[in-house]
Amino acid sequence: MQNSVNIRKQEALEAISAAASTAEIADIEVRFLGKKGSINELKRSIASIPVEERPALGARINEVAAEVRELLDTRRAELASSEMSARIASESLDVTLPGLPFPQGGIHPLTQTSDRIKQVLSGMGFEFVDGPELEDYAYNFDALNYPEEHPAMDEQMSFFITNDRLMRTQTTALQGRIMSERKPPFRIATIGRCFRYEAVDATHHHTFHQVDVFMVDENISMADLKGTLGAFARSMFGEETLVRFRPDFFPFVEPGVDYSILWQGRWLELGGAGLIHPNILQAHGIDTNRYSGFAFGLGIERTHMIQTGVNDLRLYLENDVRFLRQF
Amino acid sequence: MKVPVSWLKEYVDFDLTAQDLAATLTMGGLEVEEIEESATGAVLDVYITPNRGDCLSILGVAREVAALTGGALKAPDGTFSQSDPPSDRATVRIDNTEQCPRYGARIVRNVTIGPSPAWLQERLEAAGQRSVNNVVDITNYVMLELGQPLHAFDFDLLHGGQIIVRNASEGESIKTLDGEDRKLDSSMLVIADAETPVAIAGIMGGADSEVSESTTSILLESAHFHPLAVRRTSQKLALRTEASYRFERIVDPAGVVIALNRVCELLAALGQPLSFSAPTDVYPASIEGKTIDLRPTRTAQLLGMPISPDTCVDALTRLGFVLEASADADTLHVVIPTRRPDLTIEEDLIEEIGRVHGYENIPESLPRGITTHGGDSKLGTFITRLKSIFVASGLQEVVTHSLTAPSPFDTQSEQFAARRVPVRNALSTNVSGLRRSLLPTMLDVAQANAARGQSNLALFEIGRVWQNELVNGELAAEEYLSVACLFVGSRIPPDWQRPAGKKSDPADYTAIKGVLDHLLAKLNISGHTLRPASDRPEWLPQLHPGRAATISLRGGRPDGIIGELHPEIAARLDLRNRIYLLEISLDSLQRAAPESLRRYSPISRQQSVSRDIAPRVPNEVPYAAVAAAIESVGCPVLTEFRLLDVFVGAPLPQGVRSITISLTFGTKPTSLTDDRAVTEQEVIAALTEIRGALETRCDATFVG
Incomplete structure (x- = not known):
């Protein structure tokens, strides 16, 4: 065995x-x-x-x-x-072969910039409100202290739908609507499309996008405006950004300025700003001895152009997908 | 406005290079857009804001330089006393003193019209003006220098040798200096002689009284016209001149005689044996500057920087304003000169002090006060949500024009055409109306991209649209928000894994329907219905009648449309590929979507059971009816069903299709502890009921 x-x-x-x-x-x-x-x-x-x-x-x-x-x-x-x-x-593969593409969605660059602006301003206590693009003449001009038939109107050529309704020339048109229904303090912003009767070229368009920002409270000063713009600009353009004022004229602010930012060594004009004109506050029963306010505006296209180097305004509404997919 | 630096230096002392001067003016509110070089040195091109008519002259800019730099202003004294004989003076009558508060005139005889001296020609050229002759050049020169528009008439051509400032009579006309015949109406102010208008007030002189080589006597006009009167007439006649530009922006009424005297002074310097009449100055109601109270404490508060009363006084004095004695130590009484009608309230003066003191001195601070609640609007939040759903579906956002030409969509039906909102003052068809739908401009985008070789597109847009609605018996434009998608080509371009020809993921009807299904599911909207276009083709003339539907979110009126672009329209737009479209009212979506988050529905951890059924249904029964029949059973153990296949053709009889549906059965536990597996008996019972429902509601048959 x-x-x-x-x-x-x-x-x-x-x-x-x-x-x-x-x-x-x-x-x-x-x-x-x-x-x-x-x-x-x-x-x-x-x-x-x-x-x-x-x-x-x-x-x-x-x-x-x-x-x-x-x-x-x-x-x-x-x-x-x-x-x-x-x-x-x-089983070894050429790991450098291109990946399988799948349907890629994307957000328009103007929306991306608007979203970023909303994010920054929301964090600073500004509430976004929407206004109509087809606006009453009264809100677009009269309520903003535009003197009747003033040469200032020449810079605001509008598309008229009827005698008293037009495509808004500025998002500022919302200010009157807000002030007629709210009591201070408030911090409001509105973002959207505006229209001016202009010939279209690389730097002008009859259709453009704008954010308008305004607040009313006790003791609001030009320094508060400058500080708010500074904080906003540094969030948008980087920590080193500086803000500067230059006198300018807009019927709805007094004092009125245009503001520029120092960005990558150059001063770039961004938009108009100032303290809300007392006539506007008083028209809505706001005591100007107690309250004051500031307002500023900013072009969405302009912001995106500065940030990315786009050099032709027309590209935004042209929607060439090769352009859109870059952002 | 063009400002030769050498000319400016005659009126104000400063020691700055052209670049530094430009920077000082720009930072002070007079934006220098360009510095040009000319034969007489640097020329600044200054943009003057519409409220600063007082700066539309060399003297006006000099005043700003003086205020901003502290340099001494050297204004001309504005006197001219030579007159011979003293009894001779121009006859002037003002019929409308509201529109013409002041009119100054002087007759000058023994004039020889000829070319201007070289220095004058050079100055005018540097300032961008063409030289005409000595008299016209001197009036233009003084306008540029002092801001007061002037005019010289050939005195011998004025009927009755007199000036009447009046409104035009209906039917009157005038041939202006530019050679145009212009019809006048009674709203327009004219300068007339005893018989006819010889100038349109504040805008342009008449050709019949123009100064020419044969002129020997002239009547000089220096007047003040109301800005609105000039603006309205200028707009009506579509005639804008250097004079009207200045009058619209308000010329200093105090400068009328000064300018007239300055012209005489320069004429006298020509060296001709001139004889000057005594000056005429019709000024029935003198315009006075107002007084504004200014509180230095409020100035510091609004500017947000420390500013002493002395600083305020210094800035105001530099600007040439006079301070009246004040009883109240905390308030300054500031007399505003008539050249600055733009200053009407305290804040206007605060701005003046701020800019003279320098805005660079304003520090940065953040507002202190009650915390406010920031964030996006409800609508904005909803739109952001929609956009993220579309992006997840692989769609690219586009932003297209609101102002459009009429599209084939609008012209397809008279009813649509009437609802288009036209722009009243459109000069070109491209901007002649407001879009009723986002689709036409998205089709433009598709067309433009295709022309550049980009023919695989999946796009979406969210934006405003407008249409006329009957409100109280009248058509009025209403604004809406709309959401639209467009598919063309393939959703995925050909690549090495999926070569062209073997097209995968085509952008077809099911693709766009998938976007709609996903959108509604994500928004938690149920109970919507699709009605085939063939039911009501007139509702959807822009789409393929066999491949389109209206969408109703909650029954009733359609809230949107989906389908393939009508081949006729595609051909007209030169679009070769089939295009699939979806448009739905954002307002409807927002109403239909529940605001609250979807409630949790428990999931079973037990194995589910899957069974396929393949009912044969008549072709005219839509899939929606099949799905509705299955849902009508209300089966408690049916957790999900999915369409697997639709089969038509042999061996099926004509008119019938076989629809394979996968049914998933399981239990719906109310808590983790009562979770149990579905039983075979429950599945069999459910299948029997579902088959029964399909047989009775959809005329379905089952084989085997």
């Missing part, structure tokens, strides 16, 4: 050393060490030998089984490792 054990052992060792894959090792394991494997089969013959020899044979069978198992495990580990290497070698 001891001989059969040795023969089985020899067979197993030969099979293991001949095995070329982990799958073959699995087969060998079943063939020799499985429930009905040839080494286990030997145990059945134990009953047929003398009782005193049985323990020795049993021990010998277990010993061989353990040896075979160890060899199997070692060989399996070797084969598994080389199989993994082979698989990895066979």
